[in-house]
Amino acid sequence: MTIKVGIIGGGVAGSTIAMFLAEQGLGIELFEKGPSLVNGPPVCHLHAGGNFYREISDQQCRDLLRQSLQTMQIYPQAINKRPTVVVTPKSDPSDPNDLLPRLHMLTEYYRELVENDANQALLGSPDDYFRVLDQQQMQTLAQRPLPASIEQPEDWLVPVARNINLDDIKYPVVLVQEYGLSIFRVAATAQLTLAELNNVNLHLNQPVDSVEKREDGWQICAADQCVQVDYLVNSAGFRTGEIDDLLGENKRRLVEFKAAYITRWAECEGIWPEVIFHGPRGADNGMAQLTPYPDKVFQLHGMTPEITLFDRGLVASNEQSAQPKLAEHFIEKIDQGWQAEEVELRTARAITHMARHVPSFISAQVAGKPLYGAQQIPGDEPSLRASEVSFGERYARAEIVKSCTAIAIAEDIYQNLIDLGLTQKAAVPLRRSAKWAVSAVENKALMLSQARQYIPELAVKPR
Numbered sequence: 001m002t003i004k005v006g007i008i009g010g011g012v013a014g015s016t017i018a019m020f021l022a023e024q025g026l027g028i029e030l031f032e033k034g035p036s037l038v039n040g041p042p043v044c045h046l047h048a049g050g051n052f053y054r055e056i057s058d059q060q061c062r063d064l065l066r067q068s069l070q071t072m073q074i075y076p077q078a079i080n081k082r083p084t085v086v087v088t089p090k091s092d093p094s095d096p097n098d099l100l101p102r103l104h105m106l107t108e109y110y111r112e113l114v115e116n117d118a119n120q121a122l123l124g125s126p127d128d129y130f131r132v133l134d135q136q137q138m139q140t141l142a143q144r145p146l147p148a149s150i151e152q153p154e155d156w157l158v159p160v161a162r163n164i165n166l167d168d169i170k171y172p173v174v175l176v177q178e179y180g181l182s183i184f185r186v187a188a189t190a191q192l193t194l195a196e197l198n199n200v201n202l203h204l205n206q207p208v209d210s211v212e213k214r215e216d217g218w219q220i221c222a223a224d225q226c227v228q229v230d231y232l233v234n235s236a237g238f239r240t241g242e243i244d245d246l247l248g249e250n251k252r253r254l255v256e257f258k259a260a261y262i263t264r265w266a267e268c269e270g271i272w273p274e275v276i277f278h279g280p281r282g283a284d285n286g287m288a289q290l291t292p293y294p295d296k297v298f299q300l301h302g303m304t305p306e307i308t309l310f311d312r313g314l315v316a317s318n319e320q321s322a323q324p325k326l327a328e329h330f331i332e333k334i335d336q337g338w339q340a341e342e343v344e345l346r347t348a349r350a351i352t353h354m355a356r357h358v359p360s361f362i363s364a365q366v367a368g369k370p371l372y373g374a375q376q377i378p379g380d381e382p383s384l385r386a387s388e389v390s391f392g393e394r395y396a397r398a399e400i401v402k403s404c405t406a407i408a409i410a411e412d413i414y415q416n417l418i419d420l421g422l423t424q425k426a427a428v429p430l431r432r433s434a435k436w437a438v439s440a441v442e443n444k445a446l447m448l449s450q451a452r453q454y455i456p457e458l459a460v461k462p463r
């Protein structure tokens with residue numbers, strides 16, 4: 001007999017787990033409190049190698065690279081294919097040469113993955129995973145006219161070289177194959193895939209408010225219904241602790257509220273890559289990230305408490321409750337949205353912060369509401385970027401910090417079902433979600449972005 005798995009939370013974790021377990025033939029009851037799937041905090045970068053994070057371990061970087069390749073196979077329509085340029089300003093205390101051993105290690109790991117399976121060559125040839133440029137090369141690129149299309153990797157660097165002060169940065173500059181990932185097209189893919197499966201019951205607008213242990217499973221009750229399942233997955237995002245509290249389970253975790261800002265840079269010229277300007281997290285010169293979208297739209301992160309980070313935006317669970325408690329004004333933002341003045345103020349600061357590195361960016365304007373939300377971090381180390389699945393009796397807690405790790409968690413949960421004797425079949429890869437035409441995914445993504453009041457440029461695939 002086929003078992004039934006109840007999943008609480010249809011974010012990228014819950015939706016990916018639902019698609020993977022449904023592909024194995026299991027019955028799925030997916031409960032999502034919101035009106036659509038994957039409607040939580042932003043997902044903008046794939047993180048194929050973890051090169052945004054200097055502080056994480058080499059093992060986390062390898063895991064992020066491998067899991068990103070899996071994610072590209074599951075959500076091919078959601079990838080924004082452009083590299084990332086890593087710049088170390090003179091104001092940052094680090095030496096960019098310190099990045100190189102890790103980049104060499106990742107290149108060799110990627111080569112190994114591609115040699116084992118040629119289908120994994122999704123970031124291009126391993127020889128081109130990254131390249132470095134010295135000051136003279138950047139100066140030469142700054143003299144070149146803007147390319148009308150990208151014919152060779154260096155073409156990506158021309159607008160960067162022409163728009164930053166090449167005397168204010170340290171060398172080398174790094175170009176690495178780290179792509180973008182669109183939350184709207186991930187949401188669209190999940191929604192299209194799960195809606196057409198007979199073995200999946202999708203319960204939207206259904207906040208789960210009670211979960212009770214039964215002899216061989218669980219009873220889950222949401223707004224207007226109760227269902228019995230054999231196994232329970234808690235993928236409630238930053239509210240994972242609320243479900244743990246309902247079950248009387250305690251576990252340490254952090255929750256952090258953050259935001260990224262949406263701008264239009266009308267005077268922008270050329271085809272831009274992602275650009276990150278390193279800087280110490282939390283300091284005035286904290287890291288600045290420029291993420292390109294079509295039609296001169298750019299998303300900005302600035303890792304200072306006045307821009308992306310927030311005063312008391314990072315909270316921890318305690319002995320009494322597994323749910324870290326964010327201050328009420330953060331919950332209001334998540335549930336009801338932002339005040340217009342704060343959108344203006346924080347976006348204006350993000351523009352000024354980016355203009356420290358790209359002076360002409362000062363002409364950019366606010367283009368829409370920020371992407372924001374709270375994310376869970378299992379344990380008590382805020383810099384963790386890996387995922388964690390922890391098990392109870394017929395119970396799995398799926399806590400991801402980066403979306404590319406969701407598929408690894410889905411595989412671990414299926415293995416737990418095998419270990420418990422609840423299923424016998426060896427896992428097959430999730431392939432169904434990849435079959436959608438880009439246009440179908442894009443149309444659905446545009447509908448979702450409109451319903452969530454975001455500008456359409458965030459949903460469409462760059463041409």
Ligand SMILES: Cc1cc2nc3c(=O)[nH]c(=O)nc-3n(C[C@H](O)[C@H](O)[C@H](O)COP(=O)(O)OP(=O)(O)OC[C@H]3O[C@@H](n4cnc5c(N)ncnc54)[C@H](O)[C@@H]3O)c2cc1C
Nearest residue numbers: 009011012013033040041044045207208236237401402403
């Ligand atoms: C500013 C910012 C930028 C980020 N950028 C990136 C990035 O570029 N790349 C990346 O990979 N990650 C990024 N992240 C992290 C990423 O957003 C999260 O890791 C990811 O969304 C977590 O997915 P999740 O499915 O675990 O949780 P969520 O997306 O939060 O999903 C949980 C779901 O559970 C539902 N839920 C909660 N309680 C209940 C209940 N009782 N009943 C029913 N449903 C419930 C919620 O409505 C929600 O839809 C960013 C985060 C922030 C804040």
